[in-house]
Amino acid sequence: MKPRQRLRAGLNNPQQLIRVVGAHNALGAKLIERNGFDAVWASGFEISTAHAKPDANILSMTELLYCAEQMVEATVLPIIADCDTGFGNINNVVRMIKEYEKAGVAAVCIEDKVFPKMNSFIPGRQELAPVEEFCGKISAAKDAQTDEDFMVIARIEALIANQGMEEALYRAEMYREVGADMILIHSKLQEPVEIIEFCNKWKHDTPIVIVPTTYPNLSLHQMKELQIKVVIYANQALRASVKAVNHMLETLRISDSLSSISSQIAQMDELFDLQGMKEYVALEKEYKDRHRPKVIR
Template sequence: MPYVIADDLPEEPAGLRFRRLLDRPEILQMPGAHLGLAALLAKKAGFSALYMSGAAMSATMGLPDLGMITVDDVAWHIRQVVRASALPVLVDGDTGYGEALNVMHMVRCFEEAGAAAVHLEDQLLPKKCGHLNDKKLAGADEMAAKVAAARKARRHLYIIARTDAVASEGMDAAVARARRYLDAGADAIFPEALTNREMFEEFARRMPGVKLLANMTEFGRTPFFTAAEFQAMGYAMVIWPVSHLRVAARGMEELYASIREHGGTHRMVDRMQTRAELYETIGYHAYEALDASLIRTVVPEAMPQR
């Protein structure tokens, strides 16, 4: 059941709730959910934290993941996901939307919107998906300054530093950068675009005692691993950043093709969430009950026959 206007929301700051989840022995699993409805469905499935991908938000707006969206765009998504689910949310902060002062502004905006955690990456603009080629990296000192700025600006926000250095500078450089970012104030490290089990294990072995985030994106450079496999390799968190968007986009594509071909949606009805199921997901009647003067809506049980 979603939270409704009259419900008591969690009083503990989201960042502290996120830290408590990381204190559990099992790996923290965070599926992508950048829309309120997606957040409700992920919560219903039993997840205790969510991830918001910049690529997913950009694609939803019809834009490529090249650092084109703004802090306000992301904060709008954060507010709806947090309002809908009240779950701790890790947010993709890209490169921080500028230099140190911009990073501080981003941290304050995201935390005020309800975010629990953010990750910053050491790419230069225009940034790319971490699994693409020809990424340009910022200097380690420049990235460390951003991490320090984020640490200074945060109240409870959990800060994860992402490094894309493995692909262009090698494992030694990536480890050195990660240690520099930890010294600057990062709470955890996200090594992006590792390409095999041995690389994941080596990075974890060389970062003892550090909370690590693994990215299990499809159609990238990382083979498929399960959450249990990542945990065995030494990782505390795993995200599936754009999986929900990929499935939804393919579903919409097939729907539009079916309407165009058959002149209606009748071939796709068995693929749809029913009105009753949707209303249950979004708590329609719970909201309706807040105003006793409203008449309870009667949901049609079946489509009329022609």
């Protein structure tokens, strides 16, 4: 089964909660696959941070697309790409859909804020796009795709922008009507009260996606009871990496030898395995042996 079909099948399975983990490169995607998760989130935040740039539409679509393409190549898992606001207007969205679909991405997510966006957890400017404008983007995105298994997620930022639950539900209904395959409802509260309220009031079959960055206590059991279909752990892997690398560097800086950090680092064999070095060497040997001269001169 192809990655897009696998993601679609997961959504159609009433027993499955799809668990997605954020990555910013091919190595991250490969580690997510090896640890048994269902899909990879090509995170705009992670990719921006990896470039040491703010998560505020500083990077171009081409830069984000390149990272997503590397993830597609590295793993059999579906890649769900964070595409911010669609990189501009409707025409930008149409181009984005064509490029991401061609790259093998399983789904894209666009949010209903104005371009350029600001990360949802930064106080201040969190301006929403007009409903009709964003409906146009969703509609144009669905019309532009060619593979019926490719999906478009509409991310609602009404709660982030302090516009209230009524506005969030209204926008969700409008986006569902114009063809959004999933609805991502976002909240910045420290407890999942808004998420619980939204899910309890949502009366449609369109799957709900959440990103529990600020409300980590919401359990998988609770998510299933709320009929949530997809949970995205959007940035935890990057944050763990930064903490681990900082700890190792702090230890190394005051140490007399590399032996002080031996327990903190992966073995070289593990990295060779992640690279696919064994397969590389085997293929090289196969073709060398295949064309070895039969006659010794």
